[in-house]
Amino acid sequence: MAVAETGRRVPLNPDMIEMPASAGGLPRLVGSCCPACGARFAARRAICLQCAHRGIERCTLSPTGTVWTFTVVRQQPPGSILQAPYAIAQVQLDDGPIVAAPLVDTAIDAVRVGLPVEMTLCDAGRDADGNTLVAHAFRARREEEQ
Amino acid sequence: MTSERDVVVLGVGLHPFGRFPDRSLDDLARHAALAALDDAGITFREIEAGFVGRVGGTGPPVGVGTRIFSELGQHGIPITNIELACGSSSRALMHAADMIRAGSAETAMVIGVEKMERGMLQVGGAGATSYASVMGLNVMPAAYAMRAQRHMEEYGTKPEHFAQVSVKAHRNAMHNPYAQYRVAITLEEVLGSRMVCDPLTLYQCCPTSDGASAVILASAARGRRHTASPVRLAAWAGGSPVYENGHEGLGEGPTGAVARRAYARASIGPEDIDVTQVHDAFTPGEILTIEELGYVKPGDGGPFVFGGGTEITGKYPVNTDGGLLSRGHPMGATGGAMVTEVVRQLRGQAGARQVEGARAGLVQNAGIGGVNVLVLSA
Numbered sequence: 001m002a003v004a005e006t007g008r009r010v011p012l013n014p015d016m017i018e019m020p021a022s023a024g025g026l027p028r029l030v031g032s033c034c035p036a037c038g039a040r041f042a043a044r045r046a047i048c049l050q051c052a053h054r055g056i057e058r059c060t061l062s063p064t065g066t067v068w069t070f071t072v073v074r075q076q077p078p079g080s081i082l083q084a085p086y087a088i089a090q091v092q093l094d095d096g097p098i099v100a101a102p103l104v105d106t107a108i109d110a111v112r113v114g115l116p117v118e119m120t121l122c123d124a125g126r127d128a129d130g131n132t133l134v135a136h137a138f139r140a141r142r143e144e145e146q
Numbered sequence: 147m148t149s150e151r152d153v154v155v156l157g158v159g160l161h162p163f164g165r166f167p168d169r170s171l172d173d174l175a176r177h178a179a180l181a182a183l184d185d186a187g188i189t190f191r192e193i194e195a196g197f198v199g200r201v202g203g204t205g206p207p208v209g210v211g212t213r214i215f216s217e218l219g220q221h222g223i224p225i226t227n228i229e230l231a232c233g234s235s236s237r238a239l240m241h242a243a244d245m246i247r248a249g250s251a252e253t254a255m256v257i258g259v260e261k262m263e264r265g266m267l268q269v270g271g272a273g274a275t276s277y278a279s280v281m282g283l284n285v286m287p288a289a290y291a292m293r294a295q296r297h298m299e300e301y302g303t304k305p306e307h308f309a310q311v312s313v314k315a316h317r318n319a320m321h322n323p324y325a326q327y328r329v330a331i332t333l334e335e336v337l338g339s340r341m342v343c344d345p346l347t348l349y350q351c352c353p354t355s356d357g358a359s360a361v362i363l364a365s366a367a368r369g370r371r372h373t374a375s376p377v378r379l380a381a382w383a384g385g386s387p388v389y390e391n392g393h394e395g396l397g398e399g400p401t402g403a404v405a406r407r408a409y410a411r412a413s414i415g416p417e418d419i420d421v422t423q424v425h426d427a428f429t430p431g432e433i434l435t436i437e438e439l440g441y442v443k444p445g446d447g448g449p450f451v452f453g454g455g456t457e458i459t460g461k462y463p464v465n466t467d468g469g470l471l472s473r474g475h476p477m478g479a480t481g482g483a484m485v486t487e488v489v490r491q492l493r494g495q496a497g498a499r500q501v502e503g504a505r506a507g508l509v510q511n512a513g514i515g516g517v518n519v520l521v522l523s524a
């Protein structure tokens with residue numbers, strides 16, 4: 001799951017992740033925030049589900065959260081770049097929204113409800129220009145593994 | 147208490163569920179439709195509205211309903227296609243019932259039909275190329291597995307509780323000639339089958355299937371011409387996921403709230419239900435749903451099922467025909483098949499699967515983004 005060290009990294013889906021502007025910066029999950037009521041959403045939305053405000057804004061979401069629930073996919077689904085067995089989770093972000101994501105760089109047996117996790121990237125192939133495509137994932141928070 | 151505009155079930159019919167590579171979608175649908183007409187004792191000319199519930203994926207995407215009905219006869223009735231994923235034909239039945247209650251038709255036929263590919267169900271169909279599919283998140287058993295994991299964490303539900311749902315489903319299906327799998331399996335075999343998505347093993351996942359169902363509804367006034375004591379469709383209610391407490395709904399919808407609405411309309415409570423069909427596409431479907439329907443307290447579903455509470459002889463018999471797990475799950479046909487089983491139970495025609503003295507029945511059928519609850523009474 002390690003991301004290639006060389007070449008440009010390009011989001012597989014720019015509606016899901018935002019790459020850092022400067023070297024050493026961290027990628028962030030993209031969501032939606034309501035300027036009227038402050039509600040935050042994991043997906044891109046046009047209208048606020050909380051207050052029906054039109055004109056919801058793109059924002060970045062907390063890179064940390066905890067596993068709300070999970071499973072281990074042991075049969076390879078067609079079309080997936082992840083190789084079974086792999087863990088997936090509904091991650092409750094520290095700022096509220098729940099986002100579905102693969103769990104990488106984490107022992108499958110160590111995944112549990114409540115596990116603190118942090119956002120990372122996983123390699124999703126290459127585009128026509130040879131750039132590395134990256135997608136969102138989570139992994140056990142480093143301090144948790146010690 | 148009965149009104150002329152009450153809705154009754156005049157006829158039900160199925161094409162067996164399973165794999166039928168030599169039969170077309172139209173063949174399956176026609177077989178079920180003719181069986182329902184024979185069951186009702188009427189001719190197709192007496193049908194005043196037609197609905198088809200079907201999901202698709204392969205085969206003709208447009209106008210399937212009109213084509214299927216045009217082969218049964220052509221007397222100019224309105225025909226409507228309804229798609230709500232695995233809940234398509236029960237939602238179609240609700241709209242047909244609305245038409246009859248409103249007085250815009252005296253009779254309606256709902257056909258549910260599907261021919262499916264083999265393999266693991268994917269949200270959006272096989273070959274979906276969405277971001278979620280590429281990221282390995284678009285896996286139907288995983289959605290149920292994650293709800294199961296959460297239930298295990300909150301209530302201590304155990305893998306064998308889920309597995310028992312499949313043991314019971316297979317045992318019931320042995321007595322259903324329309325079922326896809328008519329073989330008993332043991333708890334050890336279910337738990338020992340290949341793990342698909344923890345904690346769900348292969349035998350806790352419904353098969354993909356071909357099949358068809360047909361249900362004929364009528365107004366009470368029209369029904370009286372054909373039978374003295376028809377099964378009533380007493381109430382129906384549907385819903386979709388609810389945004390609450392800052393979270394978007396993760397399931398198919400607010401089953402509990404939808405059920406309470408249906409109970410109120412039928413003037414009954416969960417304690418009055420004698421036989422139930424729930425959406426057990428995967429085993430957690432039964433345990434989580436009986437809690438949402440109010441049969442048991444949240445968290446008690448696992449031990450209740452494991453203790454035999456949903457057996458044919460239990461307090462709340464569930465999926466007496468084998469359910470999606472064993473009867474099979476041709477998506478568009480499932481809702482109509484659930485209603486067919488409850489109707490047969492309420493008529494006392496269920497043979498070795500009969501629930502003694504069943505007077506009231508409930509169907510809970512869910513599709514991606516929607517849930518339906520229908521209450522029937524003898």
Ligand SMILES: [Zn+2]
Pocket residue numbers: 034035036037038039048049050051052053
């Ligand atoms: Zn708002």
